[in-house]
Amino acid sequence: MTHVKISMAQALNQALRDAMKSDETVLMFGEDVGALGGVFRITDGLTAEFGEDRCFDTPLAESGIVGMAVGLAMNGMRPVVEMQFDAFGYPAFEQIVSHVAKMRNRTRGRVGLPMVIRMPYAGGIGGVEHHCDSSESYYAHTPGLTVVAPATVADAYTLLRKAIEFPDPVVFMEPKKLYWAKEEVDLTEDQPGIGTAVVRREGADATLIAYGPTVPVALEAAEVAAAEGRQLTVVDLRSIVPFDDETVCAAVRRTGRAVVVAEASGFASVSSEIVARVTERCFHSLAAPIRRVTGFDIPYPPPKLEKYQLPGVDRIVDAVDDLQWEDS
Amino acid sequence: MTTVEEQLLPSTEPVRLIDQDGVPHDHPSYRLPTKDVLVDGYVELIKGRRINDQAGALVRQGRLAVYPSSHGQEACQVASSMVLRDGDWLFPTYRDTVSIVSRGVDPIETLTLLRGDWHSGYDPYDRKVAPQSTPLATQLTHAVGVAHAARLRGEDTVVMALCGDGATSEGDFHEALNFAAVFHAPVVFFIQNNEYAISVPLARQSVAPSLAHKGIGYGVPGERADGNDLAGLLAVLGHAVAKARAGGGPQLVEAHTYRVQAHTNADDAARYRPDDEVAPWLERDPIKRLETYLEQEELLDDAVRARAEKAAREVAEKLRDGLMPEPDVDPADLFAHLYSEQTPQLTEQAEFLRDELAREEA
Ligand SMILES: Cc1ncc(C[n+]2csc(CCOP(=O)(O)OP(=O)(O)O)c2C)c(N)n1
Ligand SMILES: [Mg+2]
Numbered sequence: 001m002t003h004v005k006i007s008m009a010q011a012l013n014q015a016l017r018d019a020m021k022s023d024e025t026v027l028m029f030g031e032d033v034g035a036l037g038g039v040f041r042i043t044d045g046l047t048a049e050f051g052e053d054r055c056f057d058t059p060l061a062e063s064g065i066v067g068m069a070v071g072l073a074m075n076g077m078r079p080v081v082e083m084q085f086d087a088f089g090y091p092a093f094e095q096i097v098s099h100v101a102k103m104r105n106r107t108r109g110r111v112g113l114p115m116v117i118r119m120p121y122a123g124g125i126g127g128v129e130h131h132c133d134s135s136e137s138y139y140a141h142t143p144g145l146t147v148v149a150p151a152t153v154a155d156a157y158t159l160l161r162k163a164i165e166f167p168d169p170v171v172f173m174e175p176k177k178l179y180w181a182k183e184e185v186d187l188t189e190d191q192p193g194i195g196t197a198v199v200r201r202e203g204a205d206a207t208l209i210a211y212g213p214t215v216p217v218a219l220e221a222a223e224v225a226a227a228e229g230r231q232l233t234v235v236d237l238r239s240i241v242p243f244d245d246e247t248v249c250a251a252v253r254r255t256g257r258a259v260v261v262a263e264a265s266g267f268a269s270v271s272s273e274i275v276a277r278v279t280e281r282c283f284h285s286l287a288a289p290i291r292r293v294t295g296f297d298i299p300y301p302p303p304k305l306e307k308y309q310l311p312g313v314d315r316i317v318d319a320v321d322d323l324q325w326e327d328s
Numbered sequence: 329m330t331t332v333e334e335q336l337l338p339s340t341e342p343v344r345l346i347d348q349d350g351v352p353h354d355h356p357s358y359r360l361p362t363k364d365v366l367v368d369g370y371v372e373l374i375k376g377r378r379i380n381d382q383a384g385a386l387v388r389q390g391r392l393a394v395y396p397s398s399h400g401q402e403a404c405q406v407a408s409s410m411v412l413r414d415g416d417w418l419f420p421t422y423r424d425t426v427s428i429v430s431r432g433v434d435p436i437e438t439l440t441l442l443r444g445d446w447h448s449g450y451d452p453y454d455r456k457v458a459p460q461s462t463p464l465a466t467q468l469t470h471a472v473g474v475a476h477a478a479r480l481r482g483e484d485t486v487v488m489a490l491c492g493d494g495a496t497s498e499g500d501f502h503e504a505l506n507f508a509a510v511f512h513a514p515v516v517f518f519i520q521n522n523e524y525a526i527s528v529p530l531a532r533q534s535v536a537p538s539l540a541h542k543g544i545g546y547g548v549p550g551e552r553a554d555g556n557d558l559a560g561l562l563a564v565l566g567h568a569v570a571k572a573r574a575g576g577g578p579q580l581v582e583a584h585t586y587r588v589q590a591h592t593n594a595d596d597a598a599r600y601r602p603d604d605e606v607a608p609w610l611e612r613d614p615i616k617r618l619e620t621y622l623e624q625e626e627l628l629d630d631a632v633r634a635r636a637e638k639a640a641r642e643v644a645e646k647l648r649d650g651l652m653p654e655p656d657v658d659p660a661d662l663f664a665h666l667y668s669e670q671t672p673q674l675t676e677q678a679e680f681l682r683d684e685l686a687r688e689e690a
Contacts, residue, residue: 013424036527057528059497060464087463091498128393129447130462267673271404296677298666303393303444304657308681 003186008156009179012042012118013239014187015082015160020050023078026164028055030065030082030118039084040120040179061086064093066117067112073113078164086121086131095136101144101171113169115158121149122213122263124177124310125204126303133300134264136212139171140240140273147240148194149173151215153183155238160301173240177211184221197244199251203231206257206320209248209274211237214261214311221316230320240270249281256287257323261311289325338540342565342584344554348612350620356648358563363627368624369558371636372613376402376426379435380418383425383442383648387593391651393444396423396481400556400588404520406430407561408535411569418457419471419489424518427490431455432690436650439591445655464495468504468517468625472578475513486572487515488565494525496542506547508578514563515578516568520555523588543580555585556614559621586612608629659685 006014020026023311034057035045046055050326051265058065069079083089090097094166096117103111123132140147150156162171192198200215200224210218215236222232233251237244254259258278262271275290293311301309345360346352352360356621361369373634380399382626384451387395398405407428412418412431419559420428433450441460448459458474461467470491478485495501496519508515519539523530536542549571553564561583568621586609590597622628663678 031525032527034527035625037597037599039526057532059533060494060525060528061497061499062495090501118595120631126393128441128462135444163460211438279470295672296662296681298677300449301662302441304655305445308659308662314688318684327404 002188003184005060005182005184006153007151007180007182008150009040009042010204011153011157011185012174012188012311013044013046014161015157015164016043016046017049019062019080019161019164020046020054022213024054025166026078026080026081027055027072027075029058029082031057033057033082039083040176042118042174043082044094062088062090063095066092066095066100069093069115069117070103070113072167073115074111078114080116080117080118080164083132085108085127086119086133086135089117089135089229091120092117095117095169096139096145101142104168105144111304113165114293115164116166116170116172118172118174120176120179122138122175122177123300123306124213128287128303128304129300129307135262136171136173136240136293137269140270144169145241146170146194147173148238149212149240150238151175151178151210151212152238153181153186154187154189154191157185158186159194160192161237170194173212177213178216182219187246192238194239195242195244197235197237198245199233199247200236201232201234201280203233203255205232205255206235206259206323207233207235207251208259208261208316208320209235209278210261211240211261211270213286217325218316221313224313225306225315225320228317232320243277247276249278252282253285254280254288257320258286259288259316259319259323260290260292260294262292262294263311264294264295266292267297269294291319291322293319313317333544335391336544336547338538338550338552338582342552342554343560344557345559345563346557346617346621348556348617350617350624352401352559352621352626356463356561359569360559361566363625365410365558365562366618367621367627367632369410369562369629370618370628371639372406372410372430373402373558373618374636375613375639375643376405376430377402378644379647380430381424382644383439386647386651389419390522392410392442393438394592394594395442397589398423400613401520401522401585402426403558403561404518404555404585407558408490408518408564410562411565412486412488414454415483415485416569417456417458417471417485417487418461419467419487421464421467421490421492422460422462423492424490426462428457428460429510429643431457435646438596439651441648443651443655445657446661455456459571465491465498465500467491467505468500472504472508472511472513475515476511479513485514486569486574487513487636488569489507489515489517491517491519492525492527493519493521493523493530493539494533496539502546505548505580506597509546509548512575512577514566514572514575516572517578517580518565519580519582520585521582522555524601525675526586526591526595531603538581538582539618540582548578548580550580550582552584556584556617558610558614581617615639
């Protein structure tokens with residue numbers, strides 16, 4: 001019940017600290033996570049507090065990091081690894097897809113892998129190439145992976161704690177442009193778990209479905225739409241896999257219109273999956289086709305051009321305006 | 329008789345032809361480069377240092393998104409370019425701005441990536457310089473492919489492939505060495521061991537006797553050099569290039585140097601290394617020692633100094649003039665060049681953005 005004003009980076013750091021305190025099998029490792037505390041300082045102070053055996057730097061090899069985590073998880077540990085940036089998780093892709101995701105299934109449930117792959121992801125920070133990818137669709141497309149993306153400080157804490165306690169491997173996507181945003185939070189307050197979406201704002205006219213970095217943008221857009229006389233519901237998915245069909249579909253049925261907002265390129269993505277499954281389930285409640293505001297189908301642009309790629313308030317409001325209001 | 333293993337192993341000490349006090353030393357296998365080459369090298373070093381200084385200033389003024397400096401590593405930078413012929417290839421990383429400019433690429437085009445107006449600013453075919461690679465070690469297998477293609481085409485091209493000490497831990501580094509060895513590809517793998525991968529010291533990357541020892545497992549000869557001695561680097565890299573060109577297969581060279589500054593301007597080195605570790609490396613500065621040597625040999629007359637100063641001034645002016653104004657960027661570029669022919673979907677998206685911007689302007 002103690003409210004503190006902290007950033008998402010600090011909340012993630014606190015989650016790791018508390019998890020390591022409460023369970024000594026929790027290990028944190030990766031590139032620059034020791035003395036430096038991670039390039040985003042998410043692991044700041046953990047080596048000093050828990051020692052080199054608990055939080056440590058590895059040689060510079062992502063495939064090795066994830067592969068070793070698999071072995072550690074097979075032998076009684078709960079590894080949490082950091083891929084320094086989204087695109088630097090690709091060298092580990094084979095380990096993630098062929099082993100992390102499949103171990104439980106291949107072994108008929110005998111070997112579970114309680115491990116977390118932390119992935120600072122997405123853009124909006126002026127990063128040069130390979131530092132701003134939205135790679136969640138690759139992981140969401142891979143059966144066996146649980147994929148989570150917090151959008152608030154409180155969720156960053158809760159979802160990371162729950163991911164570490166989770167019996168299965170979790171790809172934990174951290175929207176890096178939200179790392180420094182501060183909120184007043186009570187970390188002892190329980191939040192919904194993995195697999196549950198949350199309605200962040202209620203409105204009767206249309207639903208914005210967002211996750212990770214686009215949640216604050218969707219909320220801002222809802223604010224603007226309200227000023228223009230349209231009341232929007234905003235659903236924060238929190239968990240991409242498992243997907244909370246119930247919460248999302250209930251909101252869409254209530255409002256009859258929806259726009260999905262995601263930073264990743266739209267083609268064959270999480271956003272297209274959302275449109276497909278919501279349409280399949282809510283077709284008769286829909287007054288208009290579901291629209292998407294996503295990144296274009298291009299490599300993430302260089303810093304001077306990234307503003308054109310990021311879903312912004314205007315694009316979202318425009319998409320809402322396009323939901324065939326004249327028919328209603 | 330030396331064994332195969334002995335032929336593959338590096339010297340017991342890094343090759344050093346001029347020590348940190350500027351004193352020359354004989355070496356059983358390597359000879360000091362000619363005076364002209366050393367004087368040219370000196371000019372390039374002065375220019376290289378100025379590029380680093382100027383880029384550092386520009387990043388502080390917000391004209392570059394980020395700058396990974398090679399301050400203190402300029403001898404490696406300059407040598408890696410100087411030993412190449414026009415037809416050879418260079419495969420650089422994000423830290424190798426000076427090497428690329430030394431190769432003759434326009435400095436503004438070189439800094440496009442770090443300024444943030446595009447991903448790669450120069451035409452790789454122009455000076456035969458591959459796009460700078462940020463995903464560590466991934467460029468090394470490309471280097472092998474380029475070298476192999478050259479051999480298949482009957483050309484005597486050599487490929488200089490650069491990477492850092494940290495990158496040698498990546499699987500791609502090992503695959504590249506092995507591929508190059510199996511295909512007998514004329515690649516010189518040049519590791520700039522600056523003792524750090526961001527915050528992680530060399531001891532956490534490898535417990536091998538040296539990084540140059542990593543060649544032996546693949547049948548690639550390794551050599552190591554003092555990374556702050558331009559003379560030694562020119563000799564060792566020159567020899568490696570000549571061997572590769574003559575059909576001797578891939579070569580591995582490790583230069584032992586030091587990253588004097590933080591990883592980039594965004595990094596805070598005080599969090600992981602004490603200042604007193606840096607101090608002795610400042611004494612080993614690559615420019616200072618060559619300067620002392622050239623002075624002692626009476627090779628550093630006013631004309632040479634003026635030439636160096638002019639080259640440095642010109643490149644600094646070029647950087648300031650070219651990077652101070654906001655670059656012209658065209659949002660339509662976002663959709664260009666993804667495919668040889670734009671897909672209908674991309675055309676539609678480009679139109680969407682064009683309409684959106686037109687509406688904003690109206
Ligand atoms: C595959 C991959 N993983 C992580 C990174 C992030 N990163 C950029 S530079 C760097 C350190 C590289 O160290 P080293 O190879 O020694 O080169 P140096 O920066 O010292 O020149 C890291 C970890 C990256 N660029 N690519
Ligand atoms: Mg290094």
